[in-house]
Amino acid sequence: MSLTNFFQLFLIDKCKECSSVSCYVKYFKQNFESWTSGSVEIDKFIQSTQLLAHGDTQKALEWIPYDRFHNIKYFEKIGIYRANWIDGYISEWDSKNRNWIRFNKNMLVELKSLNNPKNITLEFMNEIKSNYKFYGITQDPLTENYMMVLINKCKKCNNVCNAIAILFKQNFENWTSTHNDIKRALEWIPYNKLNNTKYIAKGGFGKIYKANWIDGHISKWDDERLNWKREYPNKFVALKSLDSSRNITLEFMNEITQHHKINNYASIIKLYGISQDPKTQNYIMILDYAENGSLRKYLDMNYNIINWKNKIDYLYDIAFGLNHIHFHKLIHRDLHVGNILHRGSVCITDMRLCKPADYSESESTKNSVYGVLPYIAPEILQGQNYTKAADIYSFGIIMYELISGLPPYYNIGHDENLAIKICQGLRPRFNINVPQLIVHLIKRCLDANPLNRPKAIEICKILREWAHEFSKSSDSDQTELKKQIKEVEGSNNELFTSIRLGSLYKTHSEAIYTSRLLNFDNLPKPRNSDDYYKQNNNIISKEYLESLLNNIVDSQQTQRIDISPKINDSQQIDILLQIGDSQQIDISKFYKN
Structure with a gap:
């Protein structure tokens, strides 16, 4: 072919209106004789739309034979048929196969019939002209009524x-x-799809089990098989059985509803769906399984191998999840390490007490608080409404616990006396040296004035920056946090950094770390310690802590202890950890020359 002939062909194939060689109009025109609706008016209308679809097939309507639909169902309430369109809609022209490429095979569409007879009415034509956003027109062969094939948007x-x-x-x-x-989708999961169910633990509202989910979770829709594709068959899941839930309660629906709002975010445990135990009739939430259990359990078993990078990463995960909760205008209201799960990273769970940020307590429940006492903000203990700042206080206690390895106030009873002291400024005190930057952030979270506490988004930014510092491989780039960590690591005694704390600290018999109903009256107005803003190397001073604990610490813990040289290292550690925050002992005498 000569160059002249080539350009002549090129010019011939160009659309005169849009100047495009690949104009779609010519492909529509070549098929005008291959179809008919049986109505001249409808044929002309469909063809007129196709003649406008130069570079955009979405402008074109088409005649769709009725046999290209299946699973046709009528919904009486809305007067609409729904059906699956086998072919799907036109996308672009396939030059190789000389046919249209189509998308979304077996897609769901709506079929709207105007109950018109086989003779086209002015009403029908006005409807289709004013309702231009649809795929095409078909005809029911039984009634002979014409139907618009609507986009199911x-x-x-x-x-x-x-x-x-x-x-x-x-x-x-x-x-x-x-x-x-x-x-984000939840599903109903038949109980017979769960295998090898094993009891794990009892929570504040029900029992937790572990099981294999035979099918695995939904991944995407399979157009060929007309069913869901699933991933990870026989995967481990956690079953949260809710006590006395055979009759659906407001609390049960609240937990599912609030969890669903934040279900697709990192650092929030994934909720897959709901099932029901056929024996007890209790409803069950199907959740992601965290192989390491709660963060408290993980700390008890692994504190000696957790480094500063791990601690910062875990805190960032928690703050990240909490920020998403607050972003959706929700308050967790029961944040503690028992509701933080460890699965390599950490994530927040248990949304049963979660409420909208603008939720107000009724007068009958205003002085009743449900939760774990050491993590509850002083203003909440006093009877004020929950705010996002109350969650931040709980986060501050979690920061202390993750850094120290010890549960807050583990060595004293969790009763009204402790609630009073918390309102008076009692805060858990570190037994190890901690970088001032970290202490400062914890103290901001634990401030008695909720307005002084940072927002979750600010905490996220701080922790993200710290986490980024640890990702730098060069030791020459020493940030302030790294310098402070290096200093405290040099001064901290190996007693606190090379032992398994979980096997050595002893919890007071009345120290309770499960959520429960608390009802305190006439608590003092929340305040900080007298020297709260002067302390740099700890949360509160030793002197203020001792003055507050004087009348609530067990006599066994406050008595003077004579440490004899004959006592072995293990016994010395045990004694020291039992004393906990209530006294300071010169640990240098434990070292042998």
């Missing part, structure tokens, strides 16, 4: 989310609004 996200919310909507009535994010 979601009213909330304005997308054709057919493989997500619409398919849930199609398969069962109680569908969860997931739109274009399959990870």
Whole structure:
């Protein structure tokens, strides 16, 4: 072919209106004779839309034979048919196969019939002209009524989310609004799909089990098999059985509803769906399984191998999850290490007490608090409404616990006396030297004035910056935090850094770390310690702590202890850790020359 002929062909193939060689109009025109709706008016209308679809097939309508739909169902309440369109909609022209490429095979569409007779009415033509956002027109062969094939767009996200919310909507009535994010979807999981169920622990509201989920979780929609594709069959999941939940309660629905709002975020334990125990009839939440259990359990077993990088990473994970909770205008209201799970990284769980940020307590429950006393902010103990700042206080206590390895106030009873002292400024005190930057952040979180506490987003930024510092491989780039860590590591005694704390500290018989109902009256106004802002190397001073603990610490813990040279190292450590925060002992005498 000569160059002249080539350019002539090129010019011939160009569309005169859009000047495009690959204009779609010519492909629509060549098929005009291959189809008919049976109505001249409808044929002309469909063809007119196709003649406008130069570079955009979405402008074109098409005639769709009725046999290209299946699973046709009528929804009487809204007067609409829903069906699966086998072919899916036109996307672009396939020059090689000389046919249209189509997307979303077996997609769900709506069929709207105007109950018109076989003769086209002015009403029908006005409807299709004013309702231009649809795929095409078909005809029911039984009634001979013409029907518009409508885009099943979601009213909330304005997308054709057919493989997500619409398919849930199609398969069962109680569908969860997931739109274009399959990870947010919950499902009903038959109990017989759970194998090898084993009891793990009892929580504040029910029992926790471990099981294998035979099917695994939903991944995406399979257009060929018309079913969900699933991942990780026989995966481990945690079953949270809710006591006395055979009758659906407001509390049960609250936990599921609030958890679902934040279900697709890192650092929040994943909720897959709901099941029911056929024996007890109790409903069960199916959650991701955390192989290491609670953060408290992990600290007890592994504190001696956790380095500063691990601690900062774990704190960032928790802050990241808490920030997402607050971003969705929710308050956790029961944040403690028992509700932090460890699975390599850490994540927040248990949304049963979670409430919207603007939730107000009723007068009957205003002085009743549910939770774990050491983690509850002093203003909440006094009867004020929960705020996001109350969660920040709980986070501050978790920071202390993760850094020290010890549960807060483990060596005293968790009663009204402790609640009084917390309002008077009592805070847990470190038995080890801690970098001032970290102490400063903890103290900001534990400030008696909620307005002085940082927001979750600020904590996230600080911890993210610290975590980034540890990711730098060069030791020559010594940041302030790294310098402070190096200093305290040199001064901390090996007693606190090379032992398994979990096997040595002894918890007071009335120190309770599960959520429970607390009811305190006439507590003092929350305040900080007298020297709270002057202390740099600890949360509160030794003197202030001792003055507050004087009348609530067990006599066994406050008595003077004579450490004899005959006592072995293990006994010395045990004695020291039993004393905990209540006294300071010169540990240099434990070393042998």
